[in-house]
Amino acid sequence: MEPLIPRDRAQIAPGAVHVPDWLSPAEQHAIVIACRDWATGPVPMRAARLPGGQRMSVRTVCVGWHWQPYRYTRTADDAGGARVVPFPDWLVRLGRRALTAAYDDPVAASRYTPDTALINHYDDQARMGMHQDKDEKVREPVVSLSIGDACVFRFGNTETRTKPYTDVELHSGDLFVFGGPSRLAYHGVPKTFPGTADPATGLKSGRLNITMRVTGLD
Ligand SMILES: O=C(O)CCC(=O)C(=O)O
Numbered sequence: 001m002e003p004l005i006p007r008d009r010a011q012i013a014p015g016a017v018h019v020p021d022w023l024s025p026a027e028q029h030a031i032v033i034a035c036r037d038w039a040t041g042p043v044p045m046r047a048a049r050l051p052g053g054q055r056m057s058v059r060t061v062c063v064g065w066h067w068q069p070y071r072y073t074r075t076a077d078d079a080g081g082a083r084v085v086p087f088p089d090w091l092v093r094l095g096r097r098a099l100t101a102a103y104d105d106p107v108a109a110s111r112y113t114p115d116t117a118l119i120n121h122y123d124d125q126a127r128m129g130m131h132q133d134k135d136e137k138v139r140e141p142v143v144s145l146s147i148g149d150a151c152v153f154r155f156g157n158t159e160t161r162t163k164p165y166t167d168v169e170l171h172s173g174d175l176f177v178f179g180g181p182s183r184l185a186y187h188g189v190p191k192t193f194p195g196t197a198d199p200a201t202g203l204k205s206g207r208l209n210i211t212m213r214v215t216g217l218d
């Protein structure tokens with residue numbers, strides 16, 4: 001194996017924190033297994049269709065609430081109609097630990113109760129354009145976990161999808177949290193680095209990203 005070059009925890013913008021190598025290899029492996037299970041149903045992993053008719057290049061499956069551009073529902077109305085699996089307790093606990101790691105505020109972290117997660121898989125061509133995560137009714141932080149191939153994560157500003165932005169390399173095991181003044185910052189994935197993953201995660205190819213959110217729906 002290549003020697004690991006330490007990367008530093010960094011505040012990318014107010015409320016936006018990158019914590020490299022946050023997940024252990026064993027945790028990454030366990031998450032890959034869980035995502036593989038979710039991807040097989042009851043709701044299939046699919047490339048969501050945008051209102052204009054074109055499909056996204058990433059494939060997505062959700063837990064807790066089903067997301068389609070641009071709303072949340074309990075049933076996957078654009079993907080077979082089944083009810084999505086409940087949001088698991090272990091993922092709530094992981095979300096709280098992530099918030100503690102990012103903000104060092106255990107009290108706020110203990111109140112964090114994500115109720116949806118979007119699991120995105122990027123093949124070697126997949127990208128995600130600059131967008132805001134704004135279909136949630138509340139503005140609790142978004143917790144993002146990356147597994148598999150590295151990527152460029154472009155983290156911008158709350159006003160426009162263009163500059164100023166910061167390009168951050170997200171590697172397998174990295175945590176990125178954005179909340180507070182950065183909660184509605186535009187962000188996207190202009191590029192992945194195919195073949196950079198350690199196969200020990202169990203992910204055969206591509207990049208997996210999990211974002212936990214609080215919908216504010218009931
Ligand atoms: O893949 C990523 O790192 C970001 C995913 C994302 O922004 C989203 O699902 O809304």
Ligand SMILES: [Fe+2]
Nearest residue numbers: 131132133187
């Ligand atoms: Fe997003």
